[in-house]
Structures are given as C-alpha cells and as structure tokens.
Amino acid sequence: MKILPKKTISHLTPYKANPLSSQCRAKLDANESPYDLPAEIKRRVFNELKRLSFNRYPDPDALKLRAVFSKKIKLPLKWITAGNGSDELILYLTLAFAKDKVLFFSPTFAMYRVIGISCGAKAMNIPLKTGFRLPLEHILKQKDASIIFISSPNNPTGNCFRKDDILNIIKKTNAMVVLDEAYAEFCKDSFLRYLKRFKNLVILRTFSKAFGLAGMRVGFMISHPYIIREVNKVRLPYNLGLFSQVAGRVALEKSHFLTRSLKTIISERERVFENLCRLNGICPYPSQANFILFKTCACSDTLYAYLTKNGVLVRNLNGYGGLKNCLRVTIGTKKENDLFLERLKSYEKKKR
Numbered sequence: 001m002k003i004l005p006k007k008t009i010s011h012l013t014p015y016k017a018n019p020l021s022s023q024c025r026a027k028l029d030a031n032e033s034p035y036d037l038p039a040e041i042k043r044r045v046f047n048e049l050k051r052l053s054f055n056r057y058p059d060p061d062a063l064k065l066r067a068v069f070s071k072k073i074k075l076p077l078k079w080i081t082a083g084n085g086s087d088e089l090i091l092y093l094t095l096a097f098a099k100d101k102v103l104f105f106s107p108t109f110a111m112y113r114v115i116g117i118s119c120g121a122k123a124m125n126i127p128l129k130t131g132f133r134l135p136l137e138h139i140l141k142q143k144d145a146s147i148i149f150i151s152s153p154n155n156p157t158g159n160c161f162r163k164d165d166i167l168n169i170i171k172k173t174n175a176m177v178v179l180d181e182a183y184a185e186f187c188k189d190s191f192l193r194y195l196k197r198f199k200n201l202v203i204l205r206t207f208s209k210a211f212g213l214a215g216m217r218v219g220f221m222i223s224h225p226y227i228i229r230e231v232n233k234v235r236l237p238y239n240l241g242l243f244s245q246v247a248g249r250v251a252l253e254k255s256h257f258l259t260r261s262l263k264t265i266i267s268e269r270e271r272v273f274e275n276l277c278r279l280n281g282i283c284p285y286p287s288q289a290n291f292i293l294f295k296t297c298a299c300s301d302t303l304y305a306y307l308t309k310n311g312v313l314v315r316n317l318n319g320y321g322g323l324k325n326c327l328r329v330t331i332g333t334k335k336e337n338d339l340f341l342e343r344l345k346s347y348e349k350k351k352r
C-alpha cells in the first residue's frame with residue numbers, strides 16, 4: 001500500500017541545488033559570499049574543535065555563540081535564539097505562530113511559502129507594486145494574517161523597502177512582522193533599533209551571506225523574549241551542531257575580516273551594475289544586496305543556457321513570482337564578475 005502525504009504538500013517540489021554548480025568556473029547562483037573564512041580564523045576554529053568532545057551533544061542553547069552576538073548587537077541574550085540557518089528559524093516561527101494565514105510578497109524568498117504550506121497555514125502572496133514597492137493598503141486589509149514576512153533587502157529584487165512603509169505595517173497590523181535581514185550588511189541599515197518599541201517585530205539574520213559561512217548554517221532570530229520563549233518550545237533540542245556553534249562564534253569574535261570583503265563586494269556590485277547598464281538588451285535593477293536582478297529583452301532561458309554552457313551559473317527567474325525574462329547574478333570575485341560580463345558581451349556579439 002502506498003502511503004500518501006498530506007494533501008497540502010502534494011504540489012510542492014523538493015528543493016534542488018543546481019547539479020552543475022561544481023563544474024562552473026563562476027558559481028553566481030546562490031547569493032553566497034565569494035570569500036571563504038580567512039585561513040587564520042579557520043585555524044582557530046579547528047584548534048578549538050580539537051579540544052572538544054564529539055561524542056557529546058552540543059550546548060542546546062548555543063550560549064557562547066549567542067553571548068558574542070548579543071554583545072555585537074547590544075541586546076540581551078534572552079532576546080536572541082540561534083538556528084541552523086535562518087531557514088530553520090522561519091520554520092519555527094511558522095510552527096509556533098501561524099494560526100491561519102501567512103503573508104508575503106511576490107517576488108520574494110521562496111521559503112516563506114514552502115514553510116507556510118508545510119506547516120498547514122494558508123500561504124498568501126501579494127504582488128509587489130511597480131518599482132518593487134510594498135502594497136501597503138492591500139497588506140493592511142488582511143486582518144486574519146498571523147505572520148507577515150518581509151525580506152529587506154528583498155531577494156530576488158535587491159531593493160530595500162521604504163522604512164516608513166515597513167514601520168506603517170508594524171504599527172497598523174495585528175500580525176507578527178518578520179523582517180528578514182539576510183542581506184542587511186550590504187545595505188548597512190537595520191531595524192534592530194526598533195525591536196524594543198514594537199512587540200510584534202521579529203528580525204532574522206544569517207551568517208550565510210556577508211559572513212561567508214553558508215556551509216555552517218548559522219542564523220539568528222532577534223525579538224522580544226515572549227516570542228523567543230514560544231519559539232524555544234518548538235525548537236529541536238541541539239538544533240545547532242558543535243562545528244556551527246564554534247565557527248559562528250569565532251567568525252563573530254574576529255569579524256574585522258568582514259570590513260574588507262564587504263567593501264569589495266559592494267564596489268564590485270556597483271561596477272557590475274554599471275557594466276550591465278551599458279549592455280544592449282539588458283536592464284539591471286538597482287540593488288542593495290550582494291546580487292543583481294536583471295531583465296533581458298529576449299527570452300532569458302536562452303541566455304541562461306548560454307551562460308551555464310560557458311561556465312557561469314546564475315539563477316534563472318523567468319516566470320518566478322511574476323517576473324518575466326529575469327536572471328539574478330550573485331556578486332562574486334572580480335575574476336568571476338569579469339567572466340560573467342565577458343560572457344554576456346560574447347552572447348550579445350553572437351546574436352548580432
């Protein structure tokens with residue numbers, strides 16, 4: 001007898017990373033940092049790990065990691081919980097708080113929908129307005145929403161939403177507002193300072209992007225302690241492994257390494273943007289994250305296939321969340337970005 005899944009998840013598809021990613025010369029499809037942790041910081045992580053017992057469970061509360069993060073953001077420990085990437089924290093928030101409807105915008109990060117549906121909530125997506133702006137009136141009409149997810153800067157559009165719009169939503173809604181700041185380091189702005197004022201605000205941070213720790217899966221949720229308490233009820237014991245706890249803490253203690261890589265990624269973002277603007281048939285959208293969304297005049301599937309065949313992996317977003325003929329490129333090293341731009345130029349020449 002075949003066992004059937006819940007009806008609600010039957011139309012979901014498993015997440016698949018691109019199988020070509022290890023063969024590409026420029027992997028620019030997942031918004032990772034192009035820079036690994038500096039060697040001396042990795043050495044420190046390994047040295048610490050050598051002294052720890054792998055046969056024992058890790059600290060279930062990731063106390064040392066949270067303590068360093070708490071000092072960094074100047075908020076008490078009880079305002080913070082750590083997760084296996086921010087994805088896991090989105091899952092916990094939804095498990096604990098999605099009573100009926102979860103709300104998000106299109107296009108945005110795919111996991112709000114997948115997790116909402118998986119947890120049995122009604123996943124409602126509202127299209128962003130022209131210029132990728134938040135549809136305020138529409139949002140505030142949704143009286144039965146339990147959670148509103150806002151990614152700012154937004155993935156995949158790259159823009160930050162207007163501060164006043166976000167504040168208006170937080171003030172006027174009865175829902176929990178989860179502000180996903182996965183890319184905050186690239187726009188140098190944050191809503192952390194509003195947390196004490198608004199009890200319905202939750203902020204998510206990740207070490208998968210600017211910190212270059214995607215492989216370690218470290219994320220944080222910051223909110224009023226009454227929310228943390230509820231999330232901790234559904235959080236799995238020992239959710240964050242030993243390696244992740246140590247790597248995250250050491251990277252945070254030595255986070256001066258970030259200044260240089262952030263500066264390079266931001267200046268490369270501006271350089272790639274300007275170059276894209278000069279290309280015929282390509283229209284890039286301004287970005288405050290570590291990636292750029294761009295529209296192509298012709299069908300983006302053909303360009304995507306050409307780039308992949310020629311060693312450059314980007315994300316094809318044709319048809320995603322209302323986007324048409326759009327691709328998203330992550331900012332890589334200068335060499336990777338040059339290869340990407342060069343391939344775009346050769347594609348353009350080939351078409352002429």
Ligand SMILES: Cc1ncc(COP(=O)(O)O)c(C=O)c1O
Nearest residue numbers: 085086087109151155182206208
């Ligand atoms: C907006 C946003 N939130 C969360 C995540 C997931 O991050 P993590 O690796 O911490 O699970 C991503 C990853 O791409 C993202 O774009």
